[in-house]
Amino acid sequence: MTNTGYFTSDDCDLDAFKTLCNQTLDPAQVPLATDVQRNVPIYDVAQFPDLLNNRFFKSEWAHTLLNGAGVLVLKNAYADTSAIDAATAIFTQIIADEKAAGANSADHFSAGTNDRVWNSLGKLCLADPETFARYFGNPAIQAVSEAWLGPNYQMTAQVNLVHPGGAAQQAHRDYHLGFQTSEVSAGYPAHVHDLSPVLTLQGAVAHCDMSVDSGPTKLLPFSQAFRAGYAAWRLPEFRAYFEEAYIQLPLAKGDALFFNPALFHAAGENRTTDVHRMANLLQVSSAFGRALENIDRTTMCRALFPVLSQLNLSDADKNAAIASCAEGYSFPTNLDSDPPVGGLAPETQAVLFHRALNDGMDAATFNAALDDITARKRA
Numbered sequence: 001m002t003n004t005g006y007f008t009s010d011d012c013d014l015d016a017f018k019t020l021c022n023q024t025l026d027p028a029q030v031p032l033a034t035d036v037q038r039n040v041p042i043y044d045v046a047q048f049p050d051l052l053n054n055r056f057f058k059s060e061w062a063h064t065l066l067n068g069a070g071v072l073v074l075k076n077a078y079a080d081t082s083a084i085d086a087a088t089a090i091f092t093q094i095i096a097d098e099k100a101a102g103a104n105s106a107d108h109f110s111a112g113t114n115d116r117v118w119n120s121l122g123k124l125c126l127a128d129p130e131t132f133a134r135y136f137g138n139p140a141i142q143a144v145s146e147a148w149l150g151p152n153y154q155m156t157a158q159v160n161l162v163h164p165g166g167a168a169q170q171a172h173r174d175y176h177l178g179f180q181t182s183e184v185s186a187g188y189p190a191h192v193h194d195l196s197p198v199l200t201l202q203g204a205v206a207h208c209d210m211s212v213d214s215g216p217t218k219l220l221p222f223s224q225a226f227r228a229g230y231a232a233w234r235l236p237e238f239r240a241y242f243e244e245a246y247i248q249l250p251l252a253k254g255d256a257l258f259f260n261p262a263l264f265h266a267a268g269e270n271r272t273t274d275v276h277r278m279a280n281l282l283q284v285s286s287a288f289g290r291a292l293e294n295i296d297r298t299t300m301c302r303a304l305f306p307v308l309s310q311l312n313l314s315d316a317d318k319n320a321a322i323a324s325c326a327e328g329y330s331f332p333t334n335l336d337s338d339p340p341v342g343g344l345a346p347e348t349q350a351v352l353f354h355r356a357l358n359d360g361m362d363a364a365t366f367n368a369a370l371d372d373i374t375a376r377k378r379a
């Protein structure tokens, strides 16, 4: 950080990044792990019956995610994979139904032929609550979620299905700051870059056996600890280093992988001819990612817009008023109706508000555009 409290590309020292990522995980750092493979600690859930109430495991996982490898595997997270098979059948049907209905399930980080099910959490629950109960009634997943986020977390999930020949993603970081353009990301001060990863836990449940050839997630252990990483991951030299240094681990159906969302990672290329690689990506959010009060910002925007259109205020004053009134963040949203096509984050009320003032939009058009945003975001 160059004395400004903000990260820029000048803070992205590739040699320092390489030194960080060239570490070798000392098994003594993860004494509870069943195994360590390619710097990633592996925990065989079948051997540990009561992880949820075991603070030794939770502490080791928290340390691993924060300052260690940044990633861990829960082997046999599902001792009985029949719930996974039942969920796979439902997700496969949902994909077929949504394709038939012409849905556009764009991938965030790679164009191509992958299939997605946005909000696979809610869709599974409504399609088959019994399968949902068996699938998410998984104390090991609760344990790792609580290890990183504490209690009262907010589960979300999206299915990713990569067919034979499916392309790899580019290296990236994940939600929150990983979903923003570099310009938006650069506007958040350095300590918020430190905060972003502790607001989310990223996971993947393997719905089939995943050989390395089938393209399980490419990972760069230790990279989550690079503080300037949100300013670095789009830089060509960092992406090139990722391609040199990443690792992949084969997973079996019922295994689950969890990682710090700041870890540099990318879905791998599916080089098989016959494996349809399905993972249910879990994004678990901190309870704290919410404000104290529920605010009806849409109604407030309707009230404020005609006033700001006419009132003789400076642009700076108007901007400050909009910042207190309009929703400035794209999430949470409904990714089916508000997908990230052509960019990472859908338009916010605040961006619309500025656009409307700049364009001299009339109130009726502005209100209709606000209604569109509300409709697209509706669960």
Ligand SMILES: [Fe+2]
Binding pocket: 172, 173, 174, 265
């Ligand atoms: Fe990702």
